[in-house]
Amino acid sequence: xxxxxxxxxxxxxxxxxxxxxxxxxxxxxxxxxxxxxxxxxxxxxxxxxxxxxxxxxxxxxxxxxxxxxxxxxxxxxxxxxxxxxxxxxxxxxxxxxxxxxxxxxxxx
Amino acid sequence: xxxxxxxxxxxxxxxxxxxxxxxxxxxxxxxxxxxxxxxxxxxxxxxxxxxxxxxxxxxxxxxxxxxxxxxxxxxxxxxxxxxxxxxxxxxxxxxxxxxxxxxxxxxxxxxxxxxxxxxxxxxxxxxxxxxxxxxxxxxxxxxxxxxxxx
Amino acid sequence: xxxxxxxxxxxxxxxxxxxxxxxxxxxxxxxxxxxxxxxxxxxxxxxxxxxxxxxxxxxxxxxxxxxxxxxxxxxxxxxxxxxxxxxxxxxxxxxxxxxxxxxxxxxxxxxxxxxxxxxxxxxxxxxxxxxxxxxxxxxxxxxxxxxxxxxxxxxxxxxxxxxxxxxxxxxxxxxxxxxxxxxxxxxxxxxxxxxxxxxxxxxxxxxxxxxxxxxxxxxxxxxxxxxxxxxxxxxxxxxxxxxxxxxxxxxxxxxxxxxxxxxxxxxxxxxxxxxxxxxxxxxx
Numbered sequence: 001x002x003x004x005x006x007x008x009x010x011x012x013x014x015x016x017x018x019x020x021x022x023x024x025x026x027x028x029x030x031x032x033x034x035x036x037x038x039x040x041x042x043x044x045x046x047x048x049x050x051x052x053x054x055x056x057x058x059x060x061x062x063x064x065x066x067x068x069x070x071x072x073x074x075x076x077x078x079x080x081x082x083x084x085x086x087x088x089x090x091x092x093x094x095x096x097x098x099x100x101x102x103x104x105x106x107x108x
Numbered sequence: 109x110x111x112x113x114x115x116x117x118x119x120x121x122x123x124x125x126x127x128x129x130x131x132x133x134x135x136x137x138x139x140x141x142x143x144x145x146x147x148x149x150x151x152x153x154x155x156x157x158x159x160x161x162x163x164x165x166x167x168x169x170x171x172x173x174x175x176x177x178x179x180x181x182x183x184x185x186x187x188x189x190x191x192x193x194x195x196x197x198x199x200x201x202x203x204x205x206x207x208x209x210x211x212x213x214x215x216x217x218x219x220x221x222x223x224x225x226x227x228x229x230x231x232x233x234x235x236x237x238x239x240x241x242x243x244x245x246x247x248x249x250x251x252x253x254x255x256x257x258x
Numbered sequence: 259x260x261x262x263x264x265x266x267x268x269x270x271x272x273x274x275x276x277x278x279x280x281x282x283x284x285x286x287x288x289x290x291x292x293x294x295x296x297x298x299x300x301x302x303x304x305x306x307x308x309x310x311x312x313x314x315x316x317x318x319x320x321x322x323x324x325x326x327x328x329x330x331x332x333x334x335x336x337x338x339x340x341x342x343x344x345x346x347x348x349x350x351x352x353x354x355x356x357x358x359x360x361x362x363x364x365x366x367x368x369x370x371x372x373x374x375x376x377x378x379x380x381x382x383x384x385x386x387x388x389x390x391x392x393x394x395x396x397x398x399x400x401x402x403x404x405x406x407x408x409x410x411x412x413x414x415x416x417x418x419x420x421x422x423x424x425x426x427x428x429x430x431x432x433x434x435x436x437x438x439x440x441x442x443x444x445x446x447x448x449x450x451x452x453x454x455x456x457x458x459x460x461x462x463x464x465x466x467x468x469x470x471x472x473x474x475x476x477x478x479x480x481x482x483x484x485x486x487x488x489x490x491x492x493x494x495x496x497x498x499x500x501x502x503x504x505x506x507x508x509x510x511x512x513x514x515x516x517x518x519x520x521x522x523x524x525x526x527x528x529x530x531x532x533x534x535x536x537x538x539x540x541x542x
Contacts, residue, residue, distance in 0.1 A: 007340065009331045019215035027337040029491065032224070034201050055213070062209035063219075068200050070173045070222040071491035072334040077208070080184070080215025112460045117470055120454060120506055165322040169542035170488035175322055252472040252542075 004028045004048070006101045008089055013106035014081040022053065023076045026091050026099060032067035048073055050092040055105075056085035081107060135226065136203040141196055144203050145234055148194045149242045154234045157243035160193070162233045164247050171225040171251040178208070179218040180235045180243070190217035192236045199229035225251050290328050291316075292536065294425030300532040307529070308463060309477065314533055315485075315541055318467065318476040323488075327540040335417060335486035335538030338410070338493045342418025345411060351402025357415075360399060364422050372423030373535050376524045378435050385439050387523055388416050389495065390515065407514045413493050417484045420537035427534055428481050430527045443525025446518060452509025458522075460507075473542075478503075479530040480523065482539025493538055496523055 009023040026048060033045025045067060053061040061077045084107040091099040145154060163177040180190045189212045195205040208219045217235075225231070228250045235243045291298065298314035316324060330336050347358040361367040376385040379394070386394060392415050393404035405412035432440040447458045461470065462478035469475070483496040490498075497514035500522060504511035512518040 005337060005341065007331065007337065023331055025331070025334060025337065032201075058213070059209075060211050060213040061219070063221075064207040064209075066202065066204035066206060068197055068202065068205040068224045070224055072337060074220070074222050074332065074334070076177075076220040078214050078216040078218050080213055082213070112456065112465060116454050116456055116460070120456075120470060165320065167320060169320045169323050172491055173326070173488040175325070 004091065004093065004097070004099050006089065006091060006099050008087075008101050008103060010087060010103055011105065012103075013108055016081060016083070016107055018081045019078050020081055021076065021078055022087075023074070024051070024053075024089055025072060025074050027072055028093070030067065030069060030071045030073065034067065046094050048091050048093055050090075051075055052088075052090040052092075053077065053079070054088040054090070055079065056083070057088075081105065083107060135199045135201060136197075138198065141198050141203045141232065144194070144196055145232070145244075148192075148207075148234055149236070152240070152242055154242035154244040156245060160233055160235045160243045160245045162231060162245050162247045164231055164249050166248075167250045167252060168225060169252050171227070171253070173222050174225050174249060174251070175220065175222050176205075176231065177218070177220040178233050179216070180237075182217050182237065184210070184212055184215055184217060186212045187238065189214075189238045190235055191238055193217070193219070194234050195223070196232040196234075197223065197225055197229055198232065200224070200226045205231070225249055227251055227253070292327055292333075292424070293330065295534050295536055296425065297534065298536075300427075303531050307531075309529065312530055312533055313466070313477050313479070314530075314536060314539075315476040315479050315482055316536060316539065318474050319540075319542060323540060323542055326486075327536070333486065333538065333540055335484070335493045335540065338414040338417045338484075339421050339538060341410070342414035342416070342421075345415055346418060351396065351400035353399060353401040355400045357395065360395075364419065368419050368422035370423055370426050372420035372537060373426035373428050374430060376430065376439075376520060376527070378431065384517075385436060385520060385524060387520055388420060389497075390520075392416065392419070408495060408498060413484055413495065416495065417493055417538045420484065420535060423535045424537065425534045427532045428527055428530050430524060430531065432524070432528050436524065439521045439524050440528065442518075443521035443523070443528075446522045447525050452504065452507040454507040454509075456507040458503070458526075477529070478526060479533060480526045481530050481533040482536040482541065484537060485539045485541050487541050489542065 004027050006024065006026040011020050014020050028048050031043055031046040035043045037043055047065065047067050049065050051063040051065060052059060060079050063075060065073065084105055087103045087105060089101045159181040161179050165174065168174040178193050180193065182190045190210045193208045196203040197205050205223050206221060210217050230246045230248050232246050298316045300312045302309055302312060327333050346364055347356050349356045372388065376387040379386045389407065389412055396402045397404050450457045458478060461475050466475050466477045480496050484493050486493045497519045500519050501511040501514065
């Protein structure tokens, strides 16, 4: 796909102290830099190289991503809920693009 | 039903071999993998440990998408938590797969992703704890190669 | 990253051992089915059906592959479904229309369409499959350009529309004006072609469930298309898969969107008559 599109599945509300599961997926071909085209030229590497999950501005989970992560990178991780607030998910592309997605979390 | 001959079935596969043989990326050496682990631990010893668990399929139908889960047994409190987990594939062109950075806020040190494996090989996970200790585990994934690609 | 390595070479050595032995992978038992799918196995609906039992490709895959289809979030094909949903209401072309201008809510208007294609098109005097119908709407109703076969947009729209019919049993018309197309498709299915002199039936009728080297043969059912394949690292059309099969048997493939593949699509859909639509499926 021309432009990468993130998808996030995280609860909209949780109770204090609960550990929630967050799933993320982003469309990206994850060109490894290991492949050659039909003319024998190396296809340059072009991947999502970093992922950050923040909650209320604080980093809760990060991933350094290598070309060995599959196309359309999938990440699943946990977070303990201490207070209500807002998630911010950030994907960094080799080409300098930054993709973000925000989502609110209620505590009740 | 028309019978498929042994010759046909074999040729089906060998046709694929011809296609897949094009450029062979060199695989990483064990030295490279050990070097990466050393870089991660800063030279400290990473012993095999039961507190770190790696969940991978025994057989992957295709090396392009191999699901993986890693978890480390830890209370995940401010003074006792898992800082990082590095994942390495011993026989990929480059061993690095990903590094997960956890925080006490993670609550549970557990993450999943999907990786590419070039061939049947060991996947290595090394965890760094907040007390400065390193813990390692390994798991073999058999990668199916030479099916009917299409 | 194309995964290639030395094991491919040594795999030749073990080819004899792996050749046509019963399946080593346990498929079809371990996991829950995706939402709306009740079964992956149905009985043939007509007496002249060549198979005793009709099995979705899902049945032949490993538990890990099945797991990626179980949940719509984990299924990467839904990246395309979501894009299709956006395109559904995107106005394009001289007529200033989107799909939703005529078809409103796809969850209602497309609830069965994906199970009945290819379908007779009176205006064209031939059957059309879903891709062709989408492009027909674009050029005739929207006065927009047709999307290229295998383009992101056409794959996204096909996946979105067919997903609306998920769970609906495949039911294609094979009589009336469809009859000659059905017969043509059947003819292609059983005709040996290529350097390996093989027909579709050589693998998918006689040997499903068995290993051909490292792969487990399916019945070649089409209810999961468009399908996300690990091999492709993206979603792809049924006609792309047909092409791949033909290349494997070293035949010159027909073109995507050709009358030959359209006829074959109709015939193979009939071979899976009654199977719930799974699109978009996940396969190896």
